[in-house]
Amino acid sequence: MNGRNTRDLTDRHLYLVLTEEYGTGRPLMSVAEEAIAGGVDILQMREKSRPRSDLLQLGSGLAALCRKSGVTFIVNDDPFLAAELDADGVHLGQEDLQTYSVDTARKIIGKDRILGLSTHSLEQFRRACELDADYLAFGPIFPTRTKDYSIGTGDVAEVLRIASTPVVLIGGVNTSNLDLLLSEGASSVALIRDIMQAEDVASRTRWYKDRLKKGAGRG
Ligand code: TZP
Ligand code: MG
Numbered sequence: 001m002n003g004r005n006t007r008d009l010t011d012r013h014l015y016l017v018l019t020e021e022y023g024t025g026r027p028l029m030s031v032a033e034e035a036i037a038g039g040v041d042i043l044q045m046r047e048k049s050r051p052r053s054d055l056l057q058l059g060s061g062l063a064a065l066c067r068k069s070g071v072t073f074i075v076n077d078d079p080f081l082a083a084e085l086d087a088d089g090v091h092l093g094q095e096d097l098q099t100y101s102v103d104t105a106r107k108i109i110g111k112d113r114i115l116g117l118s119t120h121s122l123e124q125f126r127r128a129c130e131l132d133a134d135y136l137a138f139g140p141i142f143p144t145r146t147k148d149y150s151i152g153t154g155d156v157a158e159v160l161r162i163a164s165t166p167v168v169l170i171g172g173v174n175t176s177n178l179d180l181l182l183s184e185g186a187s188s189v190a191l192i193r194d195i196m197q198a199e200d201v202a203s204r205t206r207w208y209k210d211r212l213k214k215g216a217g218r219g
Contacts, residue, residue: 004067004086004088004112004113005066005067005070005071005072005073005088006072006088006089006112006113006114009114009134009135009165009166009188010166010187011041011187011188012187012188012212012213012215013041013042013166013168013187013188013212014039014040014041014042014188014189014191014205014208014209014212015040015041015042015043015044015168015170015188015189015190015191016032016035016040016042016043016044016190016191016192016195016196016205017044017046017076017170017190017191017192018031018032018043018044018045018046018047018062018192018196019046019047019048019146019192019196020047022145022146022192022193022196022197023196023197024196024197028045028047028058028062029058029061029062029065031196031201032062032065032066033065034200034201034202034205035195035201035202035205036065036066036069036071037202037205038201038202038203038204038205038206038209039205039206039209040071040195040205040209041071041072041209042071042072042073042074042190043062043066043071043072043073043074044073044074044075044076044091044190045058045059045062045073045074045075045076045087046076046077046091046192047076048076048077052081055078055081056081056084056085059075059081059085059087060085063085063086063087066088072088072089072114073085073087073088073089074087074088074089074090074091074114074116075087075089075090075091076090076091076093077090077091077092077093077096078090079092079100079104079105079108079109080108082108082109082113083108083109083110083113087113088113088114089109089113089114089115089116089134090105090109090113090114090115090116091116091117091118091137092105092115092116092117092118093117093118094117094118094119094120094124097117102115102117102131102132102133103132106132114134114135115132115133115134116133116134116135116136116137116168117131117133117135117136117137118136118137118139118170119136119137119138120138120139120140120147120151121151121155122155122158122159125138125155125159125162125163126162129162129163129164129165133165134165134166135165135166135167135168135188136163136165136166136167136168137167137168137169137170137190138155138156138159138167138168138169138170139151139169139170139171139172139190140170140171140172141153141156141169141170141171141172141173141181142171142172142173142174142177143171143172144171144172144192144193145192145193146171146192147171150171150172151171153180153181153184156169156181156184156185156186157184157185160184160185160186166187166188167186167187167188168188168189168190169181169186169188169189169190170189170190170191173189173190173191173194174191174194175194175204175207175208175211178208178211178212179211182211182212182215186215187212187215188212189208189212191208195208
């Protein structure tokens with residue numbers, strides 16, 4: 001055991017991507033605390049325009065909170081920062097691969113940390129299955145704020161069928177469309193807005209957790 005919260009990613013997971021820009025102005029630490037109270041499994045720090053000193057400060061708070069709560073803590077974009085914060089893992093986008101190949105990022109974070117990678121098409125997903133990632137995100141499935149396109153649900157079943165690593169579906173997931181993803185066989189989803197903008201973050205988080213849990217057995 002490495003003492004990190006590197007849970008078995010093949011389970012059903014609720015993954016919240018903390019991005020202040022798409023929240024309601026509340027500090028990310030408070031949102032994180034509420035999401036943890038609601039049962040979130042994985043938290044990612046995704047702050048793209050803050051200086052590194054801020055990320056170190058926020059990240060060490062989030063890392064400590066996640067560590068004591070048994071929640072997996074992932075740092076976006078930067079494997080060096082993930083290692084420095086002793087986070088549970090790093091998440092890379094396709095554009096990050098220009099800076100770090102998956103193998104380079106793996107060397108930086110070590111084998112005990114999680115490496116996640118975003119994919120945006122079936123072809124990209126297929127190629128990513130050959131890489132040394134611990135999970136693959138696939139999306140944006142539905143319209144979202146962080147991308148100017150969405151890919152729909154058409155390839156979801158095929159992605160889940162061919163996946164050799166756990167898959168997290170992302171992009172525009174909300175309480176109205178989650179069932180559609182579950183009916184395609186989804187087990188884990190990642191969200192920003194529908195949790196970050198909820199009036200009651202803990203109860204919205206709990207709603208998703210309950211729904212994911214029931215997902216497998218829905219009639
Ligand atoms: N990558 C693909 S979609 C997305 C990211 C980071 C944003 C998801 O945010 P939301 O608000 O849940 O659509
Ligand atoms: Mg990135």
